[in-house]
Amino acid sequence: MTHALTYSAYKDGLANGVLRGLRCNPCREHILPPTAACPACGSSDLEVMDFSPRGRITTFTVVRVAAAGFQPPFIVAMVELDQGPWIMGAVKGLQPEAATMGLIGRRVIVGSERTAADPYSGGEGVSLTFELEGR
Amino acid sequence: MRKVYVLGAGMTPFGVSEKTSMEMFAEASLAACEDSGLAPKDIQALFVGNVLGDFEEGQINMAAFLAAEMGLSSEVPAVRIENACASSTVAIRNAALLVASGVYDVVLVGGTERTTVMGTPLATRTFAMGSHCRYEEPTGITFPGIFGMAAHLYSSRYSIPLDTLKRQMALVAVKNHGNGSKNPLAHFRKEITVETVLGSFMVADPLQLYDCCPFSDGAAALVLAAGARFRPRGRKPVVISGVGQASAGSMCLQKDVTRSRAREASVRQAYRMAGIGPDDVDVCELHDCFTIAEILATEGLGFFEFGKGGEAVEHGETSLKGRIPVNPSGGLKAKGHPIGATGAAQAFEIVKQLRGECGNRQVEGAAVGLVDTLGGEFGTVCNLVFSR
Numbered sequence: 001m002t003h004a005l006t007y008s009a010y011k012d013g014l015a016n017g018v019l020r021g022l023r024c025n026p027c028r029e030h031i032l033p034p035t036a037a038c039p040a041c042g043s044s045d046l047e048v049m050d051f052s053p054r055g056r057i058t059t060f061t062v063v064r065v066a067a068a069g070f071q072p073p074f075i076v077a078m079v080e081l082d083q084g085p086w087i088m089g090a091v092k093g094l095q096p097e098a099a100t101m102g103l104i105g106r107r108v109i110v111g112s113e114r115t116a117a118d119p120y121s122g123g124e125g126v127s128l129t130f131e132l133e134g135r
Numbered sequence: 136m137r138k139v140y141v142l143g144a145g146m147t148p149f150g151v152s153e154k155t156s157m158e159m160f161a162e163a164s165l166a167a168c169e170d171s172g173l174a175p176k177d178i179q180a181l182f183v184g185n186v187l188g189d190f191e192e193g194q195i196n197m198a199a200f201l202a203a204e205m206g207l208s209s210e211v212p213a214v215r216i217e218n219a220c221a222s223s224t225v226a227i228r229n230a231a232l233l234v235a236s237g238v239y240d241v242v243l244v245g246g247t248e249r250t251t252v253m254g255t256p257l258a259t260r261t262f263a264m265g266s267h268c269r270y271e272e273p274t275g276i277t278f279p280g281i282f283g284m285a286a287h288l289y290s291s292r293y294s295i296p297l298d299t300l301k302r303q304m305a306l307v308a309v310k311n312h313g314n315g316s317k318n319p320l321a322h323f324r325k326e327i328t329v330e331t332v333l334g335s336f337m338v339a340d341p342l343q344l345y346d347c348c349p350f351s352d353g354a355a356a357l358v359l360a361a362g363a364r365f366r367p368r369g370r371k372p373v374v375i376s377g378v379g380q381a382s383a384g385s386m387c388l389q390k391d392v393t394r395s396r397a398r399e400a401s402v403r404q405a406y407r408m409a410g411i412g413p414d415d416v417d418v419c420e421l422h423d424c425f426t427i428a429e430i431l432a433t434e435g436l437g438f439f440e441f442g443k444g445g446e447a448v449e450h451g452e453t454s455l456k457g458r459i460p461v462n463p464s465g466g467l468k469a470k471g472h473p474i475g476a477t478g479a480a481q482a483f484e485i486v487k488q489l490r491g492e493c494g495n496r497q498v499e500g501a502a503v504g505l506v507d508t509l510g511g512e513f514g515t516v517c518n519l520v521f522s523r
Contacts, residue, residue, distance in 0.1 A: 007269045032387070033270035039388050058391075059291065061283030062340040063275055067260035070275040078284060078387070086390045088271045099340065104291045115273040120264070125273035 004046040005034040011126045013050075014112040021051040021085060032085035053110035055081035057130070060103050062096045069118045075099045079108055079130055089128030107133040136235040141373040141521065142365065143171025143358035144486045146479075149471035150322040151251045152352035156188055157197060159354035160247035161204050163479075167243065171358040173365075175206045178358075179239040181213040182230045184223025184246030185475035188215075190261050191249050207243075217475075219265045220424065221510030222246055224478025224517035227357065228378040231519075234361045241365060245356025246480075248473035258350050262474075265511035267385035279339035279347055281386060281512045282425035286341050289393045289427060293442035301341055303445030304426035305332035308345050308468055310454055311423060315465025317496035322351045322471030332426075346426040351471030355479035357486070373489045376503075377409025377520035386512040395509075398435040398516040402507065405518040406437075411503060413437030416520075418488050418498040419459060420481035421507035423466040429453075432507055433461060436518075460498045463488060478508040482519060489523045 005022050010033075013020035021032035025047055029040040032051065037044045060077035063070070075091035089110065091099070108130040115125040145166025147159045154162070160183060168175055181202050188194040198213035207213070216226040223246025230244035250258055262278045286304070290297045309329060315321040327345060335344035359375070366372075381400035383389050389396070406412055413436060421436065423429035430444035438459050439447045447453060453461035464470045464484035467477060485504035487493050506519040 033267065033385060035384070035388070039384060059284040059288040060340075061276075061280045061287065061342075062337070063277055063280045064336075064340070065255070065259065065277065065279065065338045066275060067263050067277055068256035069260065074275060076274050076276050076280055076284070078288075080390075086387050088274050088276060088387055090274050101287065101290065101297055104287065118260075120260070121272070122268065125269065127273040127275075 003036050005048050010034055014126050019051045019053045019110055020048055022046040023049050030083040030085055032081065032087055052082050055079040055108060055110065057103050057106050057108060058086065060091065060099055062099050069116070077103070077130055079110065087128055089130050091130045093131055109133060137237060137361040139231045139234045139359055139361050139375045140365065140367050141357055141375065141486050142173065142360045142367055143167040143169070144483045145170060146320055146355040146483045147353050148320045149351045149353035149473060149480070152249065156185065156192055156194065156247045156249045157201055157204055159249070159352065160201055160245060160356065163245055163354040164205055164243055164356040167245070167356040167358045173241060173358060176208060177241050178207050178211060178243045180230070180233065180242045181207060181211055182226040182242065182244040183215050184226040184478060185215050185248060186217055186219060186222055187248065187250065187261050190257065191252050218515040219510035220422070220474045220477055221508040221515045221517045222475045222478065224481070224506060224508035224519060225380060225515065227478065227482055227519060228380055228517055230359055231375045231378055234359050240362040241358065241360045243356060243358055245354060246476040246478060247354035248475035249352045250350040250473055251352050270387060271385055277339060279342050279425065282427055283339035283342045285392050285431065286427040288391065289431070292391065292393050295445065297341060300445055301333065302329060303430065303448050304346055305329040306448045307423065307426040307429045308332045310448065311462050311466040311468040314455065314463050314496055315469025317494065318465050318470060321465040321469050322349055323465070323469045342425055348424050348467040348472040351473040353471060353473040353480065354476045355483045357479065357482055371490060371523045373486050373521055373523050375519060376522045377405040379404030379408070379518040381516055383514050389513060392513050393431060394441060395431065395435050395513045395516060397513060398432065401516040402436050402518045405520050409520040409522065411520065415503050416459060416505045417501040417503050418463060418485065419461050419505045419507065420464060420484050421461060422509040423462055423468050424472060424509065426468070428509065429461065429466065436505065436507055455496060455498060463493065463496045463498055478506065478517065481506045481508060485521045489521055
């Protein structure tokens with residue numbers, strides 16, 4: 001068995017502006033982040049597809065005490081994509097003071113940014129970013 | 136399966152320690168051996184929960200060094216177990232099952248951690264390693280951030296105004312600090328008020344400093360045994376009557392973490408094995424790494440309806456004299472959270488409670504106790520039922 005969508009291929013997709021995910025052929029579950037087998041039914045008969053980069057914020061926080069290598073404060077949120085999966089990313093273009101409960105339910109457009117390597121990160125990474133719709 | 140007795144329990148003070156992780160583990164373990172009436176040479180296997188020894192002191196393969204440090208026989212297999220903050224609970228579950236099944240008659244099991252030597256930036260970075268390293272960590276999410284998101288989700292899902300929830304969360308901290316003030320081994324032994332919590336600085340919205348457990352150092356250990364040679368003497372013998380452990384993927388894959396499927400599955404296993412339900416539990420040590428985490432846990436373990444855990448705190452149902460006393464030790468919040476040692480310290484408290492040795496924080500007549508430990512972002516949950 002091989003991974004239908006490796007981390008490397010997922011990252012390459014984002015670099016080209018495409019949010020790649022998986023669809024389970026037997027049960028039709030949409031999967032992101034990618035896995036080797038379907039979290040819903042366990043099948044490894046998975047197919048790569050391009051996901052719509054749109055969804056709504058389900059929850060958020062403002063990180064004010066950060067890990068080494070990060071500059072606080074910044075907003076991190078979970079977004080439920082229109083196709084179902086939940087993803088984690090950083091909310092851009094919004095001041096931390098504006099991050100109130102009213103953010104929950106707001107629609108966003110998903111993008112990405114490269115993140116710097118540190119000694120423990122296995123090289124450079126990629127983080128999803130969320131921009132509020134209608135701004 | 137044989138009946139597994141807890142013959143001995145030992146624990147170091149929690150807080151900031153000048154001792155190394157291995158020195159602390161040896162101290163807790165030798166105290167547990169002394170408490171059991173057995174000698175280190177009686178130990179047949181060693182299991183050590185430890186999460187970040189590599190980052191803290193540059194130590195891997197700690198278990199083997201510890202076996203030698205404590206004078207165990209060279210025939211003893213020594214294993215370090217890592218499941219984030221649930222490491223030593225998982226170690227106890229594995230040790231108990233190996234004793235129950237007859238592989239060993241006597242094992243030494245516990246955990247140790249010295250988080251404070253890392254300093255806050257590196258500690259925060261390494262704790263964040265409990266999130267998914269490819270799909271979550273690069274966002275800069277921290278552990279307080281994970282539970283901050285859980286708190287906002289909880290407020291939204293159950294339509295509880297954030298101000299109301301924050302007050303309920305503050306009451307968790309007030310209760311656990313009150314309990315911790317009665318525990319001579321606790322990291323923090325001072326009482327606080329709701330105003331202390333709500334006046335402290337914001338760490339990760341909506342969690343303020345006093346919603347968060349501290350970084351701590353410490354170790355705890357148990358001696359477990361079964362078989363004709365190792366019947367406990369005197370005192371009310373404490374047994375491990377049920378164990379459970381379950382797993383989940385990244386927070387993204389779990390979606391709504393206000394209900395942890397891993398916790399619900401794990402505690403179901405433990406209750407079934409012990410032949411009990413949540414109403415039979417007299418005292419519980421659960422994973423209050425953040426105040427919201429205690430509220431979530433009390434619901435997931437079946438003590439309260441989903442969405443009602445905050446109200447239960449307001450009504451004092453989880454206080455020492457309440458319907459189900461939660462975290463009489465002070466919990467992670469006040470007793471401290473040396474992550475690899477946390478589960479073993481929860482077990483230590485329950486053993487002491489069932490023996491009636493807890494002084495002014497004693498839950499009167501406690502006969503059945505539950506341990507609940509969470510590893511990572513709800514990825515591992517491990518539960519232990521103790522009874523006498």
